[in-house]
Amino acid sequence: MGMKGMADILVVDDVAENLHMLQLILRQQGHTVLAAINAEVALNIIQRKPPELVITDIKMPGTSGIELCKLLKAEKHTSHIPVIFVSAHSDTDWIVEALHAGGNDYITKPFIPAEILARVDTQIKLLDAQKSAVKQQLSQVMNEMVIGVAHEINTPLGTAITAVSHCSDTIYKLINTLKEGELSSDEIVAKLTECDTSLSLSERNLTRVAKFVSMVKQIARVECPVSPTRVSLLELSEKVQCAWLNKPVSIEIIVHHEDVALFDGGLLASVIDTLIANSLSHGRQEGKLEVRIGLGIEDARLIVSYLDNGLGLDGISEEDMLKPFVTTKRGNTGHVGLSASVAANLIVNALNGSYQVHDRQHGLEWQISLPVEPV
Template sequence: MADILVVDDVAENLHMLQLILRQQGHTVLAAINAEIALNIIKRKPPELVITDIKMPGTSGIELCKILKTEKHTSHIPVIFVSVHSDTDWIVEALHAGGNDYITKPFIPAEILARVDTQIKLLDAQKSAVKQQLSQVMNEMVIGVAHEINTPLGTAITAVSHCSDTVHKLMLDLQANRADPEVFADKLAQCDTSLALSQKNLTRVAKFVSMVKQIARVECPVSPTRVSLVDLANKVHSAWSDKPVNVHVDVNEEQVALFDGGLVASVLDTLIANSLSHGRQEGALQVNIVFSIENGLLGISCLDNGLGLDGISEEDMLKPFVTTKRGNTGHVGLSASVAANLIVNALDGTYSVRNHQDGLEWQISLPVDAV
């Protein structure tokens, strides 16, 4: 079943379409003009839009053009409603990006068949996205194994050198032939070796942490009764002592059944990613908003960091691709892990875009009522 927005300036048409679609179990929202439709879509994008071609003010065709030019709505299929004599209008509507059309007077079987076709196409696209992300996961596992080898080998070498040096110093001390200057120099070498080892083991630890996150994608979810207020407090508290200001807003006290631990893990990953790619000047701010509507948990996560910083969303999701400059130890896996948790573990959807010189994740996750 799908979330469908119906747009028509004739109330009778809206009522008829709602009746037909709801009988099939679809969730249907209605708008009497394009302006109201755009406000609804801004709050919560539907999976499908059905709009009349001819409407006062902004027409259905103009509404379609607006949706297709915006990155976060361009994927939404649009079905037009017309009369049989509107051939020229139908052609223009399809050229504007429309996916299909239905004619008046309404034939319920035709409407349901055309809607069903678009839903199947959406499901196929979601399946393709899951397969693509699964491939990314495989690349990540192989890449992690490769990336761990170098810092781990360096750490082992550094510790071995430190151990050999300490052993020789102990022999010199026992034989009363320890030269203070040589002793100090050897200890300085040990200190350098230990620092090098610590640096590389810290990098290994980051990869191990990511491996744990990767493994969670394949684990079954564990839905429990979750309060959005409690979840907001948990996320905020986890970052209260870090150099980032995390603000979590809940529109109202709402409770639903979902895997709160996994959702918190996704947000922790996104916040950590924001911190790694934080602002070059000033404090990092992350604003998160929770809301539940029509069986979906909506999450907006917006930071004031560097945004995509010259890379595409597709590149951002590739393993080991990072906008972080220099030898920072950032592993470039956070976005890939978060995307996989959202799509494959939580069966949700997401979109990413630059927003006011920052990065915004819009996440939608299915939840069950308590």
């Protein structure tokens, strides 16, 4: 959604005059409007870039508006899109069927601009309320995450402190025994090996803490003001690829147009880096991780597609994936299940965008949409 109260709207009607009238009314109010002369064209548009609201005639040749609505509601990635039907006063039975099919409201002919704008405004307010609910849910998730921070830090820190303490005690005893000349060379080697083991254990756990703190710092960036700058998508793609050189991942980035826009490129790069790191943590045990990223600007929105060939959600739900400390990789990997939460929080709260996550047969897919200012 662009400016407050404005929306991306798709209008579907087989009568050109109706399309023209609806576009005129909505655009005068500041909405971004796309038009389709039938349901088939509408579906192609929606597949490329889902709108925030659909206004469709009930009766159309071929696929009717009701059938179009059913198709949208049947697909997970479009089921959330509200649908307003257009009908004549005599279409009472059709209106009832349309609402049963999942329609959210209806507009009667002949068009009354004030009525159209009022009904559209109602749906936009509902969309805003849903978006606020998502933000609130993510904030709650982040609060729950803080509760787990103490455990995630204290456990490796406690282990590291114990290991260092044991090493210090061993060295102290070793020095005293050496002064007395009571140790053989084999005993000295054994004691030093014991110290080396303790130090290695400490290093592993402190590294785990350092990675965890780095992840938490990413979360803190949500509260910082964004810094929109002139960003080239081509340069952004090169920056991301350079950051992952010599890493066990193959990254292919497709820039659909060599566009330049105003947005916080640093934050977006952090989102992409977080997703790649998460893919590596959940990647296949055999074979190299492959990541495909698409970047393009459409109608003042930056569209980012992200797809890996990892194990996907691997048995957990999309909802659980966004919860802190939920992971399929807990254990010696040191992965604590924060990456998805961090990425989602940055997208929604810091960049004021939206996202969808899909568990594909051969990996995980993120579809991200962010508001930008073309230059």
